[in-house]
Each structure stands twice: as C-alpha cells, then as structure tokens.
Amino acid sequence: MRSPNRPATPPDAAILDNHRAEIRMLERRGILRGTLSLGSLAMLTGCDISDDTSIGKALRAMSSFNDFVQAKIFDPNHLAPEYPASMVLKPPRFNAYYEIEKIRPIDGPNWTLAVSGLVNDKQAWTREKIATLPQREMIIRHICVEGWDYIGQWSGVPLRTFLEAVGADLNAKYVSFQTADDYPSSIDMATALHPQTLLATKYAGETLADPFGYPLRLRTSTKLGFKNPKWITAIEVSNTYMPGYWEKLGFNWQSGI
Amino acid sequence: MTSPSVPAAPTLTPALGRKLHPWPVRIMHWTNAMAMIVLIGSGWGIYDDSVIFHFIYFPQWARIGSWAAESLLWHFAAMWVLAINGFVYLTYGVFTGRLRERMLPIRISDVIHTVQDTLRFKIAHEDLTVYNAVQKLLYIVVIFAGISQVITGIAVWKPIQFSGLAEVLGGFQGARLLHFLGMAVITGFLIVHVALSLLVPSTLWAMLAGGPRLKTPKLEAAE
Known part of the structure; x- marks a missing residue:
C-alpha cells in the first residue's frame, strides 16, 4: 500500500545524487550513536554535559554515584594538615571564571549578608556584626581542580558557628551561597559543619583584598578550590539541591578532597 | 615457597588441558584495556589544564573529553571499572594459581638471554603457552603499575581525607607526579604490547578465542 506521507509526484532522482555525502553522514552518525565504542566518545563534543x-x-549518573561515595568517605572529624606561616603564599593565587581585571570590588560599609531558608533568624548581617562572632585561623592547602595548589592562611568565623548563631536547621542537606559575581555555589551540611570550613574575612592576618573575595568568602579545607565562592552576598539553608556555576557545566558537585 | 624438587604444578593447574586464556581472563583483559584507554585519554585532558612538565602537552585529538569537565567525568567513571576489574583479576589470578603459573619463575639470566635474542630478531613465539622472561617482566611491571595508579589516584582524588597516604607519596603534587609517571609506564607498555601482538597475530587471536590448550606440566617442565 502506498504511504499517505509520500508526495503525489516523486522528487527528481537527482536529489539523491546531489546529497549523497549528506545522506552518508546521517547514516554514519546513526551507527556511531548506536554503538558504545571509542568512536562514540567523539559524540561528546559540547561544552556542557546537559546533553541527552x-x-x-x-x-x-556516575558523577552522582561519586557524590554518594564521597559523602561516605568524608570524615567530619578528620582535620586537613596545617602548615607553618612561613609557607603561606602572599598574595594568594587569583582564580575565577573571568580574568582578574574584571573583578567588581564590593563597597564594604554598605554590604550586607542575607540569610534565608531553614533558619530562625533571617536578619541581614553586616561586617561589624560578623566580627562579633568567635574567629578561627587555619593555614591549609588550596587545591584547584586543574591540578595546582598553594598554602594559604585564612581567618574568619567557622560556618558552623554562623549557622548556629542564625538558628539553622543543622539536619538540612545543603548550604547554598549567592555571590556578587554571579557564582552560585552549594555544599553539603557535613562539610559546612567541619571545623575547617570558614566564612573567611582575612588572609595572612590582613583584611581580604578585593580579588580574593572581600568582605566575605567561603574557605573550606576539604573541597577543591572552585567550591569556595568569593564575595558572598547570601546564604541559604535548604533541602533543595542547587547546582553551582561549574556543576552546571559538568563538574562534580561534592568535589571533596 | 615450594622447593624445586617438589612438583607443585598439579595444585596450581586444576584443569589441565584448559585453554591458555580461560574466558574470565579474556573478559577481564578487554575490560581492562578499555578502562585503561579511557583513563589515559581522559587523564591527558585533565593534565593539560595545569601541566607538570612544560614540554609535555597532549593534543586535543588524543584526549578523551572535549574539555576538563568531560575528561574528569570519564576519568572518575572509568576508575571504578579499572579498580573493580583489577581487583577481581588479581583475586582470580592468585586463587587459580594463574599469576604464579604465568609469571614465575623469572630469572635475570633469562631476561638477558631473551633481550639478546630479540636484538638478533629471534622472537621465539611458536609456543604461545610459554611466556619468555621479558614478557613475564613486562606483565609484572604493568600489573604493579596498575596497582600503583589506583593508590596514587586515591591520593590525588582525596589528598585530605587520606592525608597520611598523600604525605607518604610526597604530598598532593608528589602523588600527582607519581600518578603521571605510572601513566607513562602503562602507556609505554601499551605501545610495546600492542606492537608485539600485531607482530605475532596469533597472540591477539588467543586473547579473543582462548588460544591453544595447555600441555601437562610435565611436558612443560621437560622443555
């Protein structure tokens, strides 16, 4: 029986000849896509991993499985090694998804930190109010996902102390951050409560310089560098997963070290 | 250790007359080959983001993953295949006696002898069931390199959670360097291994179909 989709008058047969190369390409693509082979690795050429x-x-799915494994591996009581002050790199190494010339310094006196989600006290915080909380200093290794590292001296309020101060639900799953440079980020609660996870305000004993997140940034000893958002403007405690800037592009969410 | 006079072979070869490469070995060999290639290619993609040696850079065509994020996804997926497959292989090799049967004994004089023969283009490969001393040495080296890659890989992946291990390996950068050198050893092995298997295609076919049936240990010993 003749298909109703066929045109009444057949197209010129020359079309086949004229488009032979394209037709072959389509066939070849089909074969590649359908085969789990080294050739199909080449199909992954896009910039982000949101491909279907x-x-x-x-x-x-493997990356999600690795998140699960990393949460199991994470020891909340294991401290990262600390180093002598003589090893501290001054100034620290700058890194962001843009060049250092593009940073937009924050007006400290007018800056506030918003708090939202599963917390009792949603009042905004100023620098002065944050400075009243107990501080901690740590000299730890910063490890970048790219493979480089340096030793940095960070001081500030332990995130745990801050979360307790705002009456956060410490059984919530996530602590998420918004920043002035549109670099959303989120970490698991276990890491947020680790003693070496700070809301850092100082580097090497001095107020943070603009390129490194003044007035407030995250510094955790147990995750890769990109999990440490700078220029934080808002903190949210929630049970809803929010992927960060790099996670949306395919990097692993836990990125624990 | 058994003394040379006691024939230990019967306990090591429970199924005489079996194929040179039983099916579990063949499956594990090709699984390992795929995992290794993915790990090497994706590892090159990760390495290029921050090179260790400024004269070593891997071109895009040789990498797996169009950029670091993809290379990392490949690497951290294939690592499970390599580690689990490798663990099963070693367990199998120890409990069936295959590792000892295939790799041992290995004598330095034999290694020198084989190297001399090879340099004179006398590659004795008419009997696939007997590994020459260089073969044995290469297989032993690559097995240890594979184990080393898993250990240094854990240190690179989790240098804080396993900070004691990382410290033993020279810190994060030390572990990273060792991980790179392990890759170099395995890549070198891969080149020689593939070249020789193409040179003696019956070895390649044996790893696909199982190869010749093994002779009794007595005949092997008599040679």
Missing part, C-alpha cells in the same frame, strides 16, 4: 545522549546521562 546515553553516554552523557551515564557519565552524569
């Missing part, structure tokens, strides 16, 4: 190919999905 079966390989993209499988890789993201």
